Amino acid sequence: MGYETVIGLEVHCQLLTDSKLFCGCSTDYIGKEPNTNVCPVCLGLPGSLPVLNKKALEFALKAAIALNCEILPYSHFYRKNYFYPDLPKAYQITQYDIPVGRHGWIELPYSHKRIGITRIHLEEDAGKLVHPTKTGRIEHATYSLVDYNRAGVPLIEIVSEPDFSSPSEAREYLMELRSIVQHLGISDGNMELGSMRCDANVSVHREGEGLGVKVELKNMNSFKALERALNYEVERQIKLIKSGGRVEQETRHWSEPEKKTISLRGKEEAQDYRYFPEPDLLPIYVDEEILESIKSDMPELPANRRKRFVSMGIGEKEASIMVIEKSIGDYFEEAVKYFGDAKSIANWILGDFLGELNRAGLEIQDSRVKPHQLGRLLTLIKDGTISGKIAKKVFSIMFDTGDDPDEIVKREGLVQIVDRSEIEKVVEEVLSANPDAVESYRKGKANIFNFLVGQVMKATKGKANPNVVRDILQKKI
Secondary structure (H helix, E strand, O other), X not given: OOEEEEEEEEEEEEOOOOEOOOOOOEOOOOOOOOOOOOOOOOOOOXXXXXXXXXXXXXXXXHHHHHOOOEEOOEEOEEEEEOOOOOOOOOEEEEEXXXXXXXXXXXXXXOOOOEEEEEEEEEEEOOOEEEOOOOOOOHHHOOOOEEEOOOOOOEEEEEEEOOOEOOHHHHHHHHHHHHHHHHHHOOOOOXXXXXXXXXXXXXXXXXXXXXXXXXXXXXXXXXXXXXXXXXXXXXXXXXXXHHOOOOOOOEEEEEEOOOOEEEEEEEOOOHHHHOOEEOOOOOOEEOOHHXXXXXXXXXXXXXXXXXXXXXXXOOOHHHHHHHHHOHHHHHHHHHHHHHOOOHHHHHHHHHHHHHHHHHHHOOOHHHOOOOHHHHHHHHHHHHOOOOOHHHHHHHHHHHHHHOOOHHHHHHHHOOOOEOOHHHHHHHXXXXXXXXXXXXXXXXXXXXXXXXXXXXHHHHHOOOOEOHHHHHHHHHHHO
């Protein structure tokens, strides 16, 4: 008898508003001195009153529309009561039974499976606990410090249906969701910096039996971490069930260094939070005029952008990779303006360019190589000024310096040799130096031809036009 996995995700996205959800404090808290980006409202001091950020509501509605949700004409805020050091008021202002949107869906780009969206709602972020240890991990700390600079930053929480049957599906969903909020311009979706955070609920049961006990997982700050944590937890639960043990309902913490989940506490239920309506905030009413205004301002979303890239001659897989990170798609489109062959641009971005970015630990928008420079490099290949092999060398220098390709080619003396008489002399020298190889080729060993081409390219330091080299060699032997 096999086992079935059931997974649901809860994703929090920080919204790119200038000010916090209920006060005028800046949302630009990263790098600031602890507890300096605060005011009486986000600290929950007596007598302070919250006022809803209109832009945050508009962003939440944009997300709900993009996720195919039913938009509720009326919603309101609640107080979610729990005591934790990073929550200054000892309650969180959030939405409960009547969210901004509900009953939506996302179609996964690779598997084309439709994942249901239970709800999307607005809420304020908590502060941040700092654990003063060498590892920075809570499990190794004897005490913690709290920084309230993040408290009150606007969030949307997107709760999926438990529609995932594997960790890979959960990862695909999270990547698509990040792409959507990036294309909407409402969140940067940066998981490493915490502006997009994901919790998972996972259970395992034997085929044909009822659902298993649900375990909550936290602290997964990358797509890889999410997939690893879910894989580990699924295996842990299966082993427990096989051994006759019992899976406990609890919250577990993913430890990246140890590559395992660690028990934190028992899982809270809704009644534990003692929700009640927030008395200091008015209900939210969304009329058709507001909705139509937001719909008219909706940008192109990832699904449609993928289709458009495919129509430009890009493969479906390549188009998906370029769309999953909005900045890569933006760079691609800008480069195509300077060099019309979209497929060649895509090949360079997904090959040499992403390779250099990964080695340097950079995002494409932080690269010294600008879109017009990449377009110019490909133009130099097309017009025969340089070969594809030389272009790779030129690109490497461009990546390190930001210099224009024409300047590098001129400075380094990398102009391609296209003069047939000059190449012919080199070919004759190579053939004279390799009589055995020539004889082997004439006896039917066709792969020797590439060896001879390589020898000519080596003699010309890669500058000879490879097509001309091949043509001359064919005629000579």
